Amino acid sequence: MSRRTLFVVALAGTALLGGCAMFKAAQRPPSDITIERTPERIKRGEYLANKVMNCMECHTGADPVTHAPKPEMFGMGGKYFGPEMGLPGKIYSPNLTSDPKTGLGNWTDGEILRAMREGVSKDGHALFPLMPYMNYRTMSDEDAYSIVAYLRTLEPKENKVPARTLDFPLSVIVNTIPKPLDGPVPPAPTEKIAYGQYLFNQASCTDCHTPQEKGKPIDGKFAAGGMEFKMGDHVLRTPNITPDPETGIGKWTDEQIKTALRTGMRPDGRTLSPVMPWQYYNGLEDKDVDALVAYMRTLKPVKNEVQR
Numbered sequence: 001m002s003r004r005t006l007f008v009v010a011l012a013g014t015a016l017l018g019g020c021a022m023f024k025a026a027q028r029p030p031s032d033i034t035i036e037r038t039p040e041r042i043k044r045g046e047y048l049a050n051k052v053m054n055c056m057e058c059h060t061g062a063d064p065v066t067h068a069p070k071p072e073m074f075g076m077g078g079k080y081f082g083p084e085m086g087l088p089g090k091i092y093s094p095n096l097t098s099d100p101k102t103g104l105g106n107w108t109d110g111e112i113l114r115a116m117r118e119g120v121s122k123d124g125h126a127l128f129p130l131m132p133y134m135n136y137r138t139m140s141d142e143d144a145y146s147i148v149a150y151l152r153t154l155e156p157k158e159n160k161v162p163a164r165t166l167d168f169p170l171s172v173i174v175n176t177i178p179k180p181l182d183g184p185v186p187p188a189p190t191e192k193i194a195y196g197q198y199l200f201n202q203a204s205c206t207d208c209h210t211p212q213e214k215g216k217p218i219d220g221k222f223a224a225g226g227m228e229f230k231m232g233d234h235v236l237r238t239p240n241i242t243p244d245p246e247t248g249i250g251k252w253t254d255e256q257i258k259t260a261l262r263t264g265m266r267p268d269g270r271t272l273s274p275v276m277p278w279q280y281y282n283g284l285e286d287k288d289v290d291a292l293v294a295y296m297r298t299l300k301p302v303k304n305e306v307q308r
Helices: 007-013 039-052 053-059 109-118 141-151 170-176 191-203 207-208 254-263 286-296
Strands: 089-092 228-231 234-237
Touching: 039 053, 039 141, 039 191, 109 141, 191 207, 191 286, 254 286
Parallel strands: none
Antiparallel strands: 228 234
């Protein structure tokens, strides 16, 4: 299952439903931009999509029994997320290849950008925020252009993905979540800690590592762990990644944090669950891992013992 099971599941209990059945997702027309596909952009986009943001973790078809990704379905979508995973309906990841019938082949660059950062599909419907477009709102314009340039290089492969079905009232509430960008997004910061925070957000780390109640992050528990994922007949809870020395990673050295990020190996010898996508993070550049660790060291220590 994807690590990106989001807090939206519980929004039904807190949203105001008056009249929203008539609402379409808030949206602006897609830009008419045509993105130049330079080698530098394609390389950067491939790195972001496959190592930082792990797009293909969700957008590659998986074996229905083992849930392992099928290499021959890379980028073709069709991965299933359903009630047995704690989700309010049946959701299938879309095809990101350039196939004109079932993928992005007949999308404009502006339509892809709008979907990625504003949560609105080509036909104007709201994307389900298992796709973390709320985090991608802060992605710089240049990084967003790079991802589009990379997606355009994916070989067209036809794969008609089933339509999603959402339970009521989330089927209505989902339309209230997208929010149009109000202007250009500046370049990613160059200062080490600020850049680490930027990467932390693009990797959607907090979506898994911040506990929530009624669809909202719990105050004072940012990155303190305890988010639950249904994994068949058992429940996985995410660890505390704040610098708390007793319940978090405060006693871990920088090298131990880097090793866990890249190999899934904890200092005590245990291996992290593959829900934590360390298999993808093993390709992170040294400077990016350094920046992530530097930022994580600045988080407020929160005492929160997570029951395994």
